[in-house]
Amino acid sequence: MARVLIVGAGLTGSLCAALLRREASSPLRLTVWDKAGDSGGRMTTASSPHNPQSTVDLGAQYITCTPHYAKIHQSFYDELLAGGILKPLTSPIDGMVIKEGDCNFVAPHGVSSIVNHYLKQSGADICFRQRVTQINLRKNKWEVSRETGFSEQFDIIVLTMPVPQILQLRGDIANFVPECESQTNSHTKQPIHLKCVFQWYLFQISNDMKPFPQSIALTSISPSFIPMAIGKLEN
Numbered sequence: 001m002a003r004v005l006i007v008g009a010g011l012t013g014s015l016c017a018a019l020l021r022r023e024a025s026s027p028l029r030l031t032v033w034d035k036a037g038d039s040g041g042r043m044t045t046a047s048s049p050h051n052p053q054s055t056v057d058l059g060a061q062y063i064t065c066t067p068h069y070a071k072i073h074q075s076f077y078d079e080l081l082a083g084g085i086l087k088p089l090t091s092p093i094d095g096m097v098i099k100e101g102d103c104n105f106v107a108p109h110g111v112s113s114i115v116n117h118y119l120k121q122s123g124a125d126i127c128f129r130q131r132v133t134q135i136n137l138r139k140n141k142w143e144v145s146r147e148t149g150f151s152e153q154f155d156i157i158v159l160t161m162p163v164p165q166i167l168q169l170r171g172d173i174a175n176f177v178p179e180c181e182s183q184t185n186s187h188t189k190q191p192i193h194l195k196c197v198f199q200w201y202l203f204q205i206s207n208d209m210k211p212f213p214q215s216i217a218l219t220s221i222s223p224s225f226i227p228m229a230i231g232k233l234e235n
Contacts, residue, residue: 010041033146135157
């Protein structure tokens with residue numbers, strides 16, 4: 001059984017875990033690590049220490065579905081609406097820009113409920129306060145080190161944290177991350193490095209396609225790429 005580590009328990013990591021569980025034809029042992037103390041990432045919902053029923057969304061307050069995303073991802077919205085995780089936003093928000101064809105939704109139980117929904121579906125082992133520091137290749141396995149605890153080995157790793165955090169990782173992983181585009185800050189005239197990853201990129205040790213071992217994905221997920229990625233990993 002292949003061991004898969006997903007680093008990051010935000011929307012990207014949780015949805016990735018759920019889709020891998022749905023689509024993979026062979027059994028997987030899924031593990032999710034996050035450096036924070038709870039899931040959500042940029043879609044975190046915080047509760048008042050004095051009243052647990054008093055909550056606030058610290059990231060996204062509402063979800064916008066454009067006509068483009070409605071066409072290719074309608075099943076995701078339908079699932080969340082049917083489960084009561086999302087509901088239509090009926091009251092305008094001050095300063096909100098409403099474009100023709102857009103649909104807006106809110107999460108009545110907090111925006112992190114979307115993340116928790118997918119984590120539950122995935123059945124993954126979830127560990128918090130696990131900050132990854134180094135990733136090395138050891139005998140066709142990815143050895144992942146963290147600030148606390150011993151290192152562990154995985155067949156596949158999926159990194160979903162912000163790109164600047166990926167670039168800070170030490171070890172062999174640096175050989176598999178694409179070079180960043182160099183740009184200049186128009187105000188300070190100092191060089192800055194930017195890299196945005198919005199699709200699945202599968203990097204292999206050699207040019208020929210390998211099975212599960214030696215596979216890594218850097219992603220900020222586009223769900224339509226999941227079946228394609230799994231197909232490549234299993235062939």
